[in-house]
Amino acid sequence: MAAMAFELLVLLACIIAYAICRRRHPGSFTCVIPLMTATTWVLERACTQAAQAPRLGAAIIVIMICWWCAGSLALHICTSMRTRGLSLIACLGCVLSLCIVACSLALPVAMGAKWHGAALFCANALHACGLWFSLSIAALDRYAHAHRCNPKDYVDVIIVPGAALRGSRPSPFLTSRLERALELWREQGCYAHIVVSGGQGSDECASEASAMHRYLAEQGVPDGLIIDESHSTTTKENMRYSRLLIEEHLGAGMRVAVVSTDYHLPRCAMFAASEGLDAVSVGASSAHRAWSRGYIRETVALTRAILPTYGIPILIALVCMP
Structure with missing residues (x-):
C-alpha cells in the first residue's frame, strides 16, 4: 500500500511540474520533460511487474507510448480549438487520438481472451497501427526540432x-x-x-x-x-x-x-x-496552434509514401507473429 502511494505521489509531482513548465515556457520542449519522466517511471514499473510475462510487458510498454502520444496530440488539439474554434481537422485529430488508444488495447484484450487465427491477426495489426502512428508523430516532432538550425556548410x-x-x-x-x-x-x-x-x-x-x-x-x-x-x-x-x-x-x-x-x-x-x-x-517553425493538424496530415502522408516499400514486410511480420 505504501509503495502504491509513493508511485502515485511521483506521478502527481510530474503532472504538477508539467503544469508549471507549460505556464512558464509554453510550446517549449521543457514542457515534455515531466511527462517523459512520468512515462519512464510507469514503464519501469510495468516491466518490473511483467517480469514473468515478457510479451505482456511489451504490450504494456506499447500502450504507454501510444497513450503518451495520443495525450500530447489531444492536448494540442484542445489548445487549437480554444483559439480557432471547432474544425474538421480538430475532429479528425480527436478521432485519431481515440483510435490510437483503442488500437493500443487490442493486443492485451486478444491475449486475455485467448484469441487465435484471424482475430489475433487483426489485434496484432491494430496494435501495430497504434504504435506506428504514435512513434511517427514523436519522430516527426524530434526531426523538426533537430533541423531548425542553419547548415554549417555553404549551399549552392x-x-x-x-x-x-x-x-x-x-x-x-x-x-x-x-x-x-x-x-x-x-x-x-x-x-x-x-x-x-x-x-x-x-x-x-x-x-x-x-x-x-x-x-x-x-x-x-x-x-x-x-x-x-x-x-x-x-x-x-x-x-x-x-x-x-x-x-x-x-x-x-x-x-x-x-x-x-x-x-x-x-x-x-x-x-x-x-x-x-x-x-x-x-x-x-510552425505556429504552435497548427501543430496538431500539421503533424496529423504529415503522418498520414508519410505513411502513404512509404507503404509501397515497407507494407509487404510489415504484413509478413504480422502474419508470422505468434
Whole structure:
C-alpha cells in the first residue's frame, strides 16, 4: 500500500511540474520533460511487474507510448480549438487520438481472451497501427526540432516548396518558409540561387511559384537568382522538377538546402534523396496552434509514401507473429 502511494505521489509531482513548465515556457520542449519522466517511471514499473510475462510487458510498454502520444496530440488539439474554434481537422485529430488508444488495447484484450487465427491477426495489426502512428508523430516532432538550425556548410541552391496562397500573396505558412529561406540566403552571403517550387491550385489565382518569386524580389533577392518551378502539385514533384531545373540552369552536383515547415521536412528529405539531390533540411517553425493538424496530415502522408516499400514486410511480420 505504501509503495502504491509513493508511485502515485511521483506521478502527481510530474503532472504538477508539467503544469508549471507549460505556464512558464509554453510550446517549449521543457514542457515534455515531466511527462517523459512520468512515462519512464510507469514503464519501469510495468516491466518490473511483467517480469514473468515478457510479451505482456511489451504490450504494456506499447500502450504507454501510444497513450503518451495520443495525450500530447489531444492536448494540442484542445489548445487549437480554444483559439480557432471547432474544425474538421480538430475532429479528425480527436478521432485519431481515440483510435490510437483503442488500437493500443487490442493486443492485451486478444491475449486475455485467448484469441487465435484471424482475430489475433487483426489485434496484432491494430496494435501495430497504434504504435506506428504514435512513434511517427514523436519522430516527426524530434526531426523538426533537430533541423531548425542553419547548415554549417555553404549551399549552392535553396529549394522552397510551395503552400497555399491567400489571393495572390503567400499564406502565413508559406511566408514563414520564405522568411526562413531569406535568413539562410543572407547568412550565406546572398549568392545562392533560390528555386521556388509550386504550381497553381484549382482555387488559386496564380501559381505558388510566381507568388513566392514576387515576395522574394520585394525582399531584395535579384531576379537572376530566383528560379521558378510552376508545374508541381505534390512534394514529390517539387523535388523532381526542382532537380531538373537545377541541372538545366546550374548543372549537376549542386549542394542543396530544402527549406520548409518543420513537420514537412521528413517527407521533403525522403523525396530529395530519392531524386539524388545532395540536400540538407532546414526547418521553418510552425505556429504552435497548427501543430496538431500539421503533424496529423504529415503522418498520414508519410505513411502513404512509404507503404509501397515497407507494407509487404510489415504484413509478413504480422502474419508470422505468434
